[in-house]
Amino acid sequence: MSNVLVLHSSAGGATSVTRLLTADAITEIRRRDPAARIVERDLAADPPPHLSPEGMAGVRTPNATTPAEIAARDLSDALIAELRDADTIVIGAPMYNFGLPSTLKAWFDHVLRAGVTFRYSEAGPEGLLKGKKVIVIEARGGLYSEGPAQAIDFQEPYLRQLLGFIGLTDVTFVRAEKIGFGPDAREAAIAGARAELSQLALPLAA
Numbered sequence: 001m002s003n004v005l006v007l008h009s010s011a012g013g014a015t016s017v018t019r020l021l022t023a024d025a026i027t028e029i030r031r032r033d034p035a036a037r038i039v040e041r042d043l044a045a046d047p048p049p050h051l052s053p054e055g056m057a058g059v060r061t062p063n064a065t066t067p068a069e070i071a072a073r074d075l076s077d078a079l080i081a082e083l084r085d086a087d088t089i090v091i092g093a094p095m096y097n098f099g100l101p102s103t104l105k106a107w108f109d110h111v112l113r114a115g116v117t118f119r120y121s122e123a124g125p126e127g128l129l130k131g132k133k134v135i136v137i138e139a140r141g142g143l144y145s146e147g148p149a150q151a152i153d154f155q156e157p158y159l160r161q162l163l164g165f166i167g168l169t170d171v172t173f174v175r176a177e178k179i180g181f182g183p184d185a186r187e188a189a190i191a192g193a194r195a196e197l198s199q200l201a202l203p204l205a206a
């Protein structure tokens with residue numbers, strides 16, 4: 001049985017391209033593995049808080065003592081447990097202002113934890129989450145995978161770095177680009193991403 005964690009981060013509601021595509025991915029996973037355990041976390045509807053002084057103390061220091069620190073630590077523990085339990089992680093990631101939605105960044109702020117999901121050694125940082133497959137479904141208004149805007153794509157390289165830092169190095173990016181170039185371009189981008197998703201060798205029971 002597969003364990004799948006799906007993160008949604010679009011604030012776009014019913015018009016969201018990434019939500020359409022993550023729904024497709026879930027359908028495909030269920031088709032391949034009807035017994036799959038799928039946990040969905042909606043970071044737009046239920047955002048992890050930005051790190052406050054209490055949150056920082058709870059998440060980043062060994063001892064959480066005040067109620068606010070303990071609440072932050074508990075949330076971090078819960079988010080990391082979801083991640084650890086999953087063998088496949090699907091992330092719906094719209095491009096907002098050339099990077100990530102702040103809700104998705106806040107999620108990373110809670111799951112990148114020294115001594116828990118990564119550690120520093122004499123050889124440098126080491127990611128501690130191993131053997132997981134990640135599928136990132138990106139939607140962008142413009143075109144960044146080729147052409148002059150490649151240099152201002154602060155979404156995909158950043159996501160690759162964040163994931164790799166905690167050991168998640170098997171990452172496939174599925175992109176729906178040129179969403180803002182009119183209805184035809186939008187439909188073509190969605191169709192292209194759907195075709196890519198259906199071809200993915202998801203590590204799930206056939």
Ligand SMILES: Cc1cc2nc3c(=O)[nH]c(=O)nc-3n(C[C@H](O)[C@H](O)[C@H](O)COP(=O)(O)O)c2cc1C
Binds near residue numbers: 013017019093139179
């Ligand atoms: C707040 C906001 C910021 C955006 N910033 C960018 C951007 O920097 N570059 C870009 O190409 N598209 C940008 N877009 C367009 C979105 O990436 C595009 O609409 C995408 O489909 C959003 O994903 P979603 O449909 O899943 O919500 C932005 C959209 C919003 C709402």
